[in-house]
Amino acid sequence: MENGAAQPVIVAIDGPSGTGKSSTSKAVASQLGLSYLDTGAQYRAITWWMVNNGIDTDDPSAIAAAAGKPDIVSGTDPSNPTITVDGADVAAPIRTQEVTSKVSAVSAVAEVRARITELQRSIAATAEQGIVVEGRDIGTTVLPDADLKIFLTASPEARAARRSGELKGADVNATREALIKRDAADSTRKTSPLAKADDAVEVDTTELTLAQVIECVVTLVEEKRAAK
Numbered sequence: 672m673e674n675g676a677a678q679p680v681i682v683a684i685d686g687p688s689g690t691g692k693s694s695t696s697k698a699v700a701s702q703l704g705l706s707y708l709d710t711g712a713q714y715r716a717i718t719w720w721m722v723n724n725g726i727d728t729d730d731p732s733a734i735a736a737a738a739g740k741p742d743i744v745s746g747t748d749p750s751n752p753t754i755t756v757d758g759a760d761v762a763a764p765i766r767t768q769e770v771t772s773k774v775s776a777v778s779a780v781a782e783v784r785a786r787i788t789e790l791q792r793s794i795a796a797t798a799e800q801g802i803v804v805e806g807r808d809i810g811t812t813v814l815p816d817a818d819l820k821i822f823l824t825a826s827p828e829a830r831a832a833r834r835s836g837e838l839k840g841a842d843v844n845a846t847r848e849a850l851i852k853r854d855a856a857d858s859t860r861k862t863s864p865l866a867k868a869d870d871a872v873e874v875d876t877t878e879l880t881l882a883q884v885i886e887c888v889v890t891l892v893e894e895k896r897a898a899k
């Protein structure tokens with residue numbers, strides 16, 4: 672673009688659990704001066720609220736009726752991403768095993784997705800320099816006009832090994848089975864399932880270091896920016 676500030680760039684990064692979406696998105700956003708949005712944290716936050724407020728997470732109509740109640744706020748600084756529910760910092764409690772085991776059921780409810788999708792679009796629309804948004808349906812549903820769409824993949828074995836390393840001592844086979852189960856639920860739900868957009872660039876990270884994945888995505892974003 673001539674004689675003006677760079678136009679904001681919108682980057683969508685999707686993929687199954689443990690493929691490196693969060694680590695890659697945060698690093699890319701930091702390097703390029705963009706905002707960062709972790710949409711999984713938003714679905715975890717609404718799930719945490721449902722559990723804390725006694726909503727039966729096996730009852731889609733109870734979830735749908737309560738979907739509009741919690742006030743979820745995401746901070747988009749990639750060096751300090753934050754998430755609050757009704758003003759309370761929930762960054763730690765949304766990562767518990769209980770929330771992880773229930774989030775796919777809650778996020779499958781159409782009323783939940785409509786609410787969170789609206790929030791995501793308004794955050795992306797107000798990011799002055801642009802934003803990296805990571806999740807499961809960003810390229811397909813939330814931001815179908817994103818400037819760049821990336822779909823990260825990795826073998827279940829690689830993903831389980833990465834997660835077990837994080838969870839210090841967790842059984843790799845159990846971790847692998849849990850990842851596969853969550854991916855299956857996320858990929859087969861009716862509303863906005865986990866899917867690669869037709870125009871997304873697929874990056875298989877199985878044999879790549881995190882630094883290599885980050886470099887690859889930074890290059891792709893820079894190419895898009897130069898072409899704008």
Ligand SMILES: Nc1ncnc2c1ncn2[C@@H]1O[C@H](COP(=O)(O)OP(=O)(O)OP(=O)(O)O)[C@@H](O)[C@H]1O
Nearest residue numbers: 687688689690691692693694833837876879880881
């Ligand atoms: N290419 C890679 N090589 C080795 N480890 C990696 C790579 N990418 C990410 N990791 C590590 O794997 C773990 C999972 O990464 P990350 O949380 O970024 O994945 P994710 O796709 O966001 O997962 P989820 O969807 O479950 O939140 C982290 O510990 C991260 O440091």
Ligand SMILES: Nc1ccn([C@@H]2O[C@H](COP(=O)(O)O)[C@@H](O)[C@H]2O)c(=O)n1
Nearest residue numbers: 710711712714774775778806807808857
């Ligand atoms: N765009 C998205 C993002 C996430 N979800 C659901 O949230 C769960 C947790 O995501 P993490 O990235 O924090 O592991 C995920 O398993 C999905 O159920 C979603 O539906 N759409």
